[in-house]
Amino acid sequence: MAQQPAGVLDALAEEAGGALALRHLVAAGIDQLPLPGHGSTLLRWQWLAAVAAVDLNLAKLYEGHTDALAILDELHGPAPAEGSLWGTxxxxxxxxxxxxERTGGDALRLHGPKAWCSGATHVTHAVVSGWYDDGQPGLAVVTLHAPGVTISNRHWHAVGMGPSDTGQVDFDATPALALGQPGDYVARAGFWHGGAGIAACWWGGASAIARAMRRRFAAGKPDAHQLAHLGAAESLLCACASLLRECASWIDTHPTANAQATALRARLVVEHAVGEIVQHAGRALGAGPLCADAHFARLMADLPVFVRQSHAERDQAELGRLALAHGTTAPAAFGGWCAL
Incomplete structure (x- = not known):
């Protein structure tokens, strides 16, 4: 896989006439990311961020596809067919x-609705979570062309992230294959690796908003207030980048450890920064680019919706619980609780 995300994406954008789609990324081999916890987690996240900076809706599908590939590898699932598009x-x-419903061996039948299925009408396969009759949670691999699959977007009314093709998929005795053992989805180390990777997507969207600010100011004469907004965005992005690098390094150093604390910390800090950067950009640039710059307007509409994949105060409370139970989760290099 190429080592320069931005250059490859720029070339791909030109080749595809600016209409990047998941199938183009897969055809270019850009879905073959380093697996998390295998020594190159940062590179994986750099690709997620680079795609997000181009199109957050595409990033949503790309992240789901690459996460599915990582889950299949971690839980020893079937090898994906060439050219297949996956959702998680x-x-x-x-x-x-x-x-x-168990039907013998690893064979299952799926019954009922699955909500919040991004890429529902585009993907060919999905890793889905569900529940066995004995109350245990599980994962399954399903082909979307299998019998008994009905896809509907009647519940999807979003403006931001509208093109993410998120719908409800109903299964009526649909054949599927069990993936891993009951409880594996959350219990596996990769669960929090993937959760932290979502923050890289958020960071990518925020970095594109900050880039739009820089471009406009470079072409004009920004006043002191506009420069202050840009400086605030720059400092937030750099702080988040440092934390994401640290999180990726920790995961690579502790690939089988529980990464919940470090992942929650990264997600919460990036989530906060995203909200601040969206505010700074709106105040610095006014309504003009929101009305006249299609890419900027789309980013500003999409990112606040995408970041709501966070669980907000619930995640803060969980991180607080971990800190109380196990001591500070902050790095020890600067004395724990930032004791400079």
Whole structure:
């Protein structure tokens, strides 16, 4: 795989007439990312961020596809067919509970709805979470062309992230294959590796917004207030980049350890920075680019929706619980709680 995300994506954008799609990335081999925890987690996240800077809707599909490939590898699932497009559909809202029926060996039948399925009409396969009749959670691999699959976007009314093709998929005795053992999805080390990778996507979107600020200011004469907004965005991005690098390094050094604390810390810091950068950009640039710059307007609409994949105060409370139970989760290099 190429080592320069931006250059490859620029070339691909020209080749595809600016309409990047998941199938183009897969055809170019850009879905063959280093697996998390194998020594190059940072490079994996750099690709996620680079795609997000181009198109957050594409990044949503790309992240789901590459996460599915990582899950299949970690849980020794079937090898993906060449050119196949994958989704990772593991949201568990109480209103949409997917039931797994065992039919012998690893064979299953899926019954019921699956909500929040990004790329529903585009992917060929998916890793889905669901529930066995004995109450245990599980994962399954399903082909979207299998019988008993119905896809609907009637519940998807988003403006931001609207093109992510997120819908509800209903399964009616659909054949599938069990992946791993019950409980493996959350219990495996890669669960939090993937969760931290989402923050790299958020960072990529925020970096593109900051780049738009820099371009506009470079072409004009920014006042002191505009420069202050740009400086604030720059400092936030750099701080987040440092934390993401540290998180990636920790994961590569502790590939089988529970990465919950370091992943939550990265996600929460990037989430906060994203909110601040969106505010700084809006105040610095005004309504003009929101109305006249299609890419910027799309980023500003998409990113606040994408970042709501965070669990907000619940994640903060969980990180606080971990800090209380196990001591500070902050790096020891500067004395724990930033004791400079």
């Amino acid at each position: 559909w593991c949201a568990e809202p109480p209103s949409a509970r997917l039931r797994f």
